Amino acid sequence: MRVLVAGGDGFCGWPTALYLSVRGHEVFIADNMSRRGWDEELGTNSLTRISTLEDRVARWKELTGREIGVAAGDLTDERYVYETIDRWRPEALVHFAEQRAAPYSMIDRSHAVFTQVNNVVGTLNVIFAIGEVVPDCHLIKLGTMGEYGTPNIDIEEGYIEIEHNGRKDTLPYPKQPGSFYHLSKVHDSHNIMFGCKVWGIRATDLNQGVVYNVETEETASDPVLTNRYDYDGIFGTALNRFIAQAASGSEITVYGEGGQTRGFIDIRDTVRCIELAANNPAERGEFRVFNQFTEQWSVLQLARLVEKVARALDLDPKLVHLDNPRVEQEAHYYKAANTRLMDLGLKPHLLDEETVERLLLTAMENRDHIHPETFAPRVDWRRPHYNK
């Protein structure tokens, strides 16, 4: 299958590109390298040393003989989108190419506007180009479990049957996103659903949980293929950040009580989910939603797990609770469905001490790349700022 991976230089996109390539798919990457630019802007860095995309694909070809096509460009540039899609005529387009950090979107007005324009316009360009140039192409779009928020009822996969005043309908599941970034994903979901309805395009919206772990079999096979590892307070996600904190002798910082419960997924399952979606495409006109996570954890449970494994490695981490910089419930009901990807064959890697230990060892090896001053939350949800 010809697959275009938009955002194929990123944390999820790069492992996905390799995973699909080694399984015989013809893979192309579209990326504007903006993730690397945001590190420059914020003074953050990957805990692992990452090569340029050019070196990555060259090394991949040396090792496997497989070509990965690359076209650098920005999805908000409509000519680039149309030309790239017209040139490669993908059968599936995997769309990771968005600004993906909630705290980044909450820095100030300009970062909020940038995040929404970047994500929404990029996705609009993609659906117009698919509809006009390759209408049979399957759009596989990365959404987030954070679109749902924390309702007091079970979370379903995209839709819910509602009985109301004696009548019934199956409607889009109500969304309560918790940042301008999460909002941008909700906007995307509505736009894509509409594109499916009016133009008959086919789309799968993958509402992904928080991704942890770093390497897949492919990215671990050579140092030049190494994946990025974000650990800072803006791009670092809960488990990976806790591990970097423990490895560097810093405090493990839990926001508020830590009862915030979310869906989590190992990056080795992320790449598998993408292939399952690609191999089982949505119908023409169908907007299909899969919740892409494998298990639920509270933030405090994760912190305690890291603390425990770290102690066994003779580290001495201290677990502390910070004032929560986010506006979110710290104790709440949470039960989300995630059977659709399992039904397609996903066999989850569940989080265990061994995975945490391996991550801790990686982080300890790369300890000199950790800048502990970037752990602290720098973004306050409660105050709007013009520019910061």
Add this chain to the structure above:
Amino acid sequence: MRVLVAGGDGFCGWPTALYLSVRGHEVFIADNMSRRGWDEELGTNSLTRISTLEDRVARWKELTGREIGVAAGDLTDERYVYETIDRWRPEALVHFAEQRAAPYSMIDRSHAVFTQVNNVVGTLNVIFAIGEVVPDCHLIKLGTMGEYGTPNIDIEEGYIEIEHNGRKDTLPYPKQPGSFYHLSKVHDSHNIMFGCKVWGIRATDLNQGVVYNVETEETASDPVLTNRYDYDGIFGTALNRFIAQAASGSEITVYGEGGQTRGFIDIRDTVRCIELAANNPAERGEFRVFNQFTEQWSVLQLARLVEKVARALDLDPKLVHLDNPRVEQEAHYYKAANTRLMDLGLKPHLLDEETVERLLLTAMENRDHIHPETFAPRVDWRRPHYNK
């Protein structure tokens, strides 16, 4: 009360500004005059002759002695938004300043992207500026009944209580918008709801039905104050367009079967609803939704009403069904709640033959301004275009 009317040069904004001014509120208008520019772009025009905003407010001052402040500018320009809000420090901000035509948003990719960026970024700038500069200001935002689509259950006002698997929650009412314009309003609603939650701003989202009729007591009081009357296939709404068709001896064109049922409202009630919302502000942190329409009609019912009144005026209109350019159900359940504005005191002007007759007479007087070639639907929902 100091009220800033954003979009105060437009079809709803101008009558609202005068209505509030004559009732003793201190009114300011922010507008970029883009609605006038879109007429130039599309070759469309107002059936009535409209004066410049400068002349309008000058005449208003001559007639009433009341000042209306004007600052021309664009809400997507964040400096303009912050400066205008800081200068006038409104207690209520009525936000009409959006691209408001579904067909305009469906012309092609660039109009879709323009509509979403214009509306979403303008509204983001407004909520940031309110949150930072005048946090107590009440945002009164115009949404649309079209955000809900046509679900098979009763439509409530913004929220719905859902019982699911033995648990209950009150959640945002699911949205199924039918154009990139309607989608932009859904995006706005989610963004504003979030602004209320994290910053404690107060907002009322008015999901307005299709507005018909043209003049209010104030706009009718002098020719220079005359309101715009859109009748073309892009900006003209159902009833007003049917009347211009009948007055000019053209066919009354119903899209498809005409069973599409919507909420409708007389513009004389629109202005009253805005004042009711302003006089009864939302609480700090509250995101309140009112459905702003007074009665439900199907498109075919409206067309038949116009046909009947036209015949009594010795016109001889022919009612025809066109292939529907839109993707929408042409026969469906529709029952929407609209009690919250009534509870605040709204006494609706219900649509009757007298109103239709008066509109028909206005249209017949201005018959030489009608360009029948602009009636035809020029925009096809079913095909995406790069540029048209």
